[in-house]
Amino acid sequence: MSLLNLSKDLLKAIDIVIEVADSRLPITSRHPSIQIDFKHKLKIVIYAKADLADLDKARLLINKQEISYFLTTKSTKQRQKILTALNDLGASLKQRSLAKGYKHGSLKLLVVGIPNVGKSSLINWLIGQNKAKVANRPGITRAPQWVRINPDIELLDTPGVLKHFKFDPSKTTKLGLVRLINAYNIDELELATSAIDFTSTFYNESLTNYLGANNDISLESVAKKFNYLKTGGVYDLNRAAKTFLSDFESGKLGKICLDIDQLKSLADLANVTD
Ligand SMILES: Nc1nc2c(ncn2[C@@H]2O[C@H](COP(=O)(O)OP(=O)(O)OP(=O)(O)O)[C@@H](O)[C@H]2O)c(=O)[nH]1
Numbered sequence: 001m002s003l004l005n006l007s008k009d010l011l012k013a014i015d016i017v018i019e020v021a022d023s024r025l026p027i028t029s030r031h032p033s034i035q036i037d038f039k040h041k042l043k044i045v046i047y048a049k050a051d052l053a054d055l056d057k058a059r060l061l062i063n064k065q066e067i068s069y070f071l072t073t074k075s076t077k078q079r080q081k082i083l084t085a086l087n088d089l090g091a092s093l094k095q096r097s098l099a100k101g102y103k104h105g106s107l108k109l110l111v112v113g114i115p116n117v118g119k120s121s122l123i124n125w126l127i128g129q130n131k132a133k134v135a136n137r138p139g140i141t142r143a144p145q146w147v148r149i150n151p152d153i154e155l156l157d158t159p160g161v162l163k164h165f166k167f168d169p170s171k172t173t174k175l176g177l178v179r180l181i182n183a184y185n186i187d188e189l190e191l192a193t194s195a196i197d198f199t200s201t202f203y204n205e206s207l208t209n210y211l212g213a214n215n216d217i218s219l220e221s222v223a224k225k226f227n228y229l230k231t232g233g234v235y236d237l238n239r240a241a242k243t244f245l246s247d248f249e250s251g252k253l254g255k256i257c258l259d260i261d262q263l264k265s266l267a268d269l270a271n272v273t274d
């Protein structure tokens with residue numbers, strides 16, 4: 001049984017697996033077991049939320065051996081290109097089946113990925129209608145649901161499943177920062193401090209623009225910027241943390257690549273192998 005508890009017959013019927021990941025986390029948002037669970041299926045990786053990502057960095061971090069696309073469902077610009085690619089793949093699979101002597105019905109695609117990466121949004125974007133339920137928190141799609149794109153292609157939307165995986169703390173923080181896991185057990189002040197540290201290390205200019213040039217880089221400066229005061233005149237750091245996390249996640253600090261630290265590891269690796 002695969003991680004999604006799909007039946008063997010259903011799995012057998014699937015022609016292509018579309019793994020959805022987040023463009024801001026091209027490494028960390030990849031599902032830990034999809035490579036193993038679907039190793040014999042044709043796979044496409046869609047890096048969604050490209051409108052929020054520092055794509056120059058993100059593109060350096062992906063596996064070039066895979067068929068992959070960066071896209072945003074906030075614009076229809078790339079929709080036709082993706083539909084054409086799916087149709088072409090479908091046509092070649094159909095031809096292969098016919099050559100082997102059996103009939104191939106409509107192309108069946110399985111959409112999988114960790115929670116909240118944008119699986120249902122991608123499906124709605126492809127069909128041009130809001131059929132799959134979408135919201136900005138993990139756990140929205142509860143059960144697999146078939147959606148037809150056109151007479152030739154059907155998609156199976158699935159819930160983001162991550163139950164049995166334990167990530168190391170740095171990965172949990174990264175996923176929590178872009179709301180791909182519920183970060184309830186991570187302290188909000190701690191998470192916001194990580195967001196500030198990350199931004200000041202890798203996107204310092206954006207942070208300075210956000211805070212105003214004369215402010216220190218701290219949560220207190222965020223509270224100052226918004227004039228968040230508690231009774232007694234002390235800065236309300238919890239409120240500042242909430243605002244900063246929301247602004248960070250929604251792109252108000254600019255386009256980011258949260259796996260940017262992995263570029264250094266790649267560069268180190270290149271130096272070793274040189
Ligand atoms: N900015 C931006 N937001 C997006 C994009 N795609 C999806 N979102 C937002 O991401 C959030 C999650 O989207 P969903 O489509 O519900 O994600 P999901 O992977 O189906 O989530 P689960 O069903 O909970 O696993 C929603 O708030 C979407 O509006 C995108 O390309 N750009």
Ligand SMILES: [Mg+2]
Pocket residue numbers: 119120121133134140141158159160
């Ligand atoms: Mg969903």
